[in-house]
Amino acid sequence: MKPESSLTNAKGPAVRVKSISQMDDRTLGITWTDNESSRFDVVELRRKCPCATCIDEWTHEQILKPEQVAETVRPLKIESVGQYAMSIQFTDGHKTGIYTFAMLRRLAHLN
Ligand SMILES: [Zn+2]
Numbered sequence: 001m002k003p004e005s006s007l008t009n010a011k012g013p014a015v016r017v018k019s020i021s022q023m024d025d026r027t028l029g030i031t032w033t034d035n036e037s038s039r040f041d042v043v044e045l046r047r048k049c050p051c052a053t054c055i056d057e058w059t060h061e062q063i064l065k066p067e068q069v070a071e072t073v074r075p076l077k078i079e080s081v082g083q084y085a086m087s088i089q090f091t092d093g094h095k096t097g098i099y100t101f102a103m104l105r106r107l108a109h110l111n
Pocket of ligand 1: 051
């Protein structure tokens with residue numbers, strides 16, 4: 001047993017990313033610590049960027065328009081942020097998006 005239980009909080013059990021793999025040119029695969037696996041379209045991820053430049057912090061309205069993101073955009077670098085999120089640097093130079101695992105799980109379940 002790893003000391004993970006302290007990460008369980010009011011938002012529910014903390015399911016985390018176990019591994020990330022590039023499934024194909026524009027598909028990112030994530031395996032979760034509960035062994036569920038999800039696939040993400042990288043262009044879709046860029047369009048859903050949750051940073052303050054793309055989403056209005058106060059109104060939560062999306063500032064970024066889907067058509068502003070080229071179909072050719074790809075992740076350049078993915079880094080983990082603490083125990084709860086990852087940041088993705090994209091080929092269009094955008095790298096301020098912090099994708100929390102909770103958000104990615106939500107997205108995965110929408111598909
Ligand atoms: Zn952004």
